[in-house]
Amino acid sequence: MTKTQKFISVLLLVALYAVIFVLEQTLAPSEMLFTVLKKGAIYALVAVSMNLLNGFTGLFSLGQAGFMLIGAYVYGIFTIPIDARASVYQYFDGGVIQFTVPLVVALIMAGTAAALIAALIGLPVLRLKSDYLAIATLGFAEIMRAILQWDKLGPVTNGSNLLRKFPTFNDFNIVTGGKTIYMSTLVPFIIVGVCIFVIVLVINSSYGRVFRAIRDDERAAEAMGVSLFAHKELSFVISSFFAGVGGALLAMYQMTVQASAFKAAMTYEILLIVVIGGLGSVTGSCIGSFLFIAASEWWLRGLDSGSFLGISAPMLFRAGFRKVVFAVIIMAIVLFYRKGLMGANEFSIQGIANFFKKLFTPRKRSAK
Amino acid sequence: MSGSVLNIKNLTMRFGGVTAVDNLPLEVRRGEIVALIGPNGAGKTTVFNCVTGVYEATDGSVSFLGKPIAKGTTPDKITKLGIARTFQNIRLFSTMTVFENVLVAKHMRMRQNIFSAAFRIRKEEQRVRDEALALLEEQGLLHLKDEAASNLPYGLQRHLEIARALATDPELILLDEPAAGMNPQETSELAEFIQQIRGKYKLTVLIIEHHMDLVMQISDRIYVLDFGKLIATGTPAEIQENQRVIDAYLGVADDA
Missing domain, CATH: 3.40.50.300 (P-loop containing nucleotide triphosphate hydrolases)
Incomplete structure (x- = not known):
């Protein structure tokens, strides 16, 4: 990337954040747009972290929901205000943990906890290949879900009851003398932006190069002096760290956390985003995430509630129909856009310029 | 000797x-x-x-x-x-460029950890890039450095595989x-x-x-x-x- 391109990219990002800030001050906080932006940003982070593992390192792992769950719980457990604990942990005498940590520390703890557990289960699991790795990590996520609902751990995890009353996105709004400065979308965007930036730095480093080498040809990578296990483990730990942070953000977004919600279906949604965006494309995962969330939460809502695109057909458009349409769209994408929206390419100014140049250059009659 | x-x-x-x-x-x-x-x-x-x-x-x-x-x-x-080796059936990192193929071979000799590498704290990345460019130049492959390895003709793929092995010193x-x-x-x-x-x-x-x-x-x-x-x-x-x-x-x- 040249200096000017870098400059334009930074400028565009700043503009994006500025637009979000302005939108938040002008539109009603209940707008569907903000739901999509918040949830989209969180899913973008988790999708990028999954892409690091599945797309860049070639490890087909399905443990993402498990690591998000760990992150969400660690965040919740350590940020519930002390005076609220008695009511949250009502069946467990207020729980055993009687202190809180600052929000940023809790986010880092959420990531670190997920990363530590990833390092542990990576020891046996990363020796497996492809499908077997997928099955093992999927199993891990299910086990995590069961453990966190276990009654015996109740004093820490609140058993199968909700965790709530911890700081949420709305706590980012600043109230000054009757006026509110809305930051509940901007702050998560900034956190996600920083996290994705770090992942991109890793991908662009020597380690990222080695991850891709492992994906392309394990044996050749090994013959180049690359320790397969150490680098797979590293990729797994980094990916899980950010999945953990993503889980913590999801907890903030949802305002409550319950282990039973972190089902395998959540991992599939993220996998879907990664595939739609393109395996091996960070920007693809981001774009895919917002498209996916917008479609499932917003644009296709009408399919469930009677009228869609001005067509009123309550007999057809009723609860559940949205999922049918969604499934068809996904099948179409997988059939016709097998490499996803972006393939392994990144979204760039140069890319768009080239696309339009090609579009407007008159095609030559004969080849060459 | x-x-x-x-x-x-x-x-x-x-x-x-x-x-x-x-x-x-x-x-x-x-x-x-x-x-x-x-x-x-x-x-x-x-x-x-x-x-x-x-x-x-x-x-x-x-x-x-x-x-x-x-x-x-x-x-x-x-x-x-x-001890470096090449393979009977060529095993290049096919989606990566010629330059990147050589750089992977340099990874193990870089004094770095994940943090110093991601944030470019030491000048290791620049050092190995210079080394890799020098090697490609010696091997007459410099003009192909940004080409995807899989796009090279067969003979050059063989050549690159040897160059990559040489990069491990x-x-x-x-x-x-x-x-x-x-x-x-x-x-x-x-x-x-x-x-x-x-x-x-x-x-x-x-x-x-x-x-x-x-x-x-x-x-x-x-x-x-x-x-x-x-x-x-x-x-x-x-x-x-x-x-x-x-x-x-x-x-x-x-x-x-």
């Missing part, structure tokens, strides 16, 4: 009931080009895989630069010791059929190239090859394997005269 670089003693590799390599002795001395030849299935590549740690030998020992390589040493550690390079699929013209260029890199990078070379012209032209010594057993060893002239080798592998002049 004549120190032993690779010293293999009684190497035996069994897969179930099949003995792929049977009690093989093999020595490569500093600066030599040694060829390992024999009919298909004679166990030549198995020898390479035992030396590079892909297989753990059933029996026998391998010493490199006078020190025995411990059993169970993984391939990456063996590469780090200074080896003492010993193992070439597994580097001339496979090459025409006579390319093969004779390759012969020259191998002799050239031996001098330039002070390499010792162990090569598996079926092109007898190339083998006879560049080898200092030759080992001949048949059904995993060593049937002859000697200079090219001696091997060409050896009746057992002619029977098992070379055949008479006009049926080749």
Whole structure:
């Protein structure tokens, strides 16, 4: 990337954040747009972290929901205000943990906890290949879900009851003398932006190069002096760290956390985003995430509630129909856009310029 | 100059009931080009895989630069010791560029950790980039540096694979059929190239090859394997005269 391109990219990002800030001050906080932006940003982070593992390192792992769950719980457990604990942990005498940590520390703890557990289960699991790795990590996520609902751990995890009353996105709004400065979308965007930036730095480093080498040809990578296990483990730990942070953000977004919600279906949604965006494309995962969330939460809502695109057909458009349409769209994408929206390419100014140049250059009659 | 670089003693590799390599002795001395030849299935590549740690030998020992390589040493550690290899069927990182292929080989010698690498705290990245560019220039591949490896024509892919192996700073390079699929013209260029890199990078070379012209032209010594057993060893002239080798592998002049 040249200096000017870098400059334009930074400028565009700043503009994006500025637009979000302005939108938040002008539109009603209940707008569907903000739901999509918040949830989209969180899913973008988790999708990028999954892409690091599945797309860049070639490890087909399905443990993402498990690591998000760990992150969400660690965040919740350590940020519930002390005076609220008695009511949250009502069946467990207020729980055993009687202190809180600052929000940023809790986010880092959420990531670190997920990363530590990833390092542990990576020891046996990363020796497996492809499908077997997928099955093992999927199993891990299910086990995590069961453990966190276990009654015996109740004093820490609140058993199968909700965790709530911890700081949420709305706590980012600043109230000054009757006026509110809305930051509940901007702050998560900034956190996600920083996290994705770090992942991109890793991908662009020597380690990222080695991850891709492992994906392309394990044996050749090994013959180049690359320790397969150490680098797979590293990729797994980094990916899980950010999945953990993503889980913590999801907890903030949802305002409550319950282990039973972190089902395998959540991992599939993220996998879907990664595939739609393109395996091996960070920007693809981001774009895919917002498209996916917008479609499932917003644009296709009408399919469930009677009228869609001005067509009123309550007999057809009723609860559940949205999922049918969604499934068809996904099948179409997988059939016709097998490499996803972006393939392994990144979204760039140069890319768009080239696309339009090609579009407007008159095609030559004969080849060459 | 004549120190032993690779010293293999009684190497035996069994897969179930099949003995792929049977009690093989093999020595490569500093600066030599040694060829390992024999009919298909004679166990030549198995020898390479035992030396590079892909297989753990059933029996026998391998010493490199006078020190025995411990059993169970993984391939990456063996590469780090200074043994590089190429593969019979080309194994490049196909989605990555020529430049990146060479850079991967430099990774293990970078003084860094994940943090210093991601945030570019030390100048390691710049150092290896410069080294890799210098290597590509020496190899005449510099103009292709941003090309995807899979887009290169076959001959250049072979060349890149050797360049990538050189990037690991080896003492010993193992070439597994580097001339496979090459025409006579390319093969004779390759012969020259191998002799050239031996001098330039002070390499010792162990090569598996079926092109007898190339083998006879560049080898200092030759080992001949048949059904995993060593049937002859000697200079090219001696091997060409050896009746057992002619029977098992070379055949008479006009049926080749």
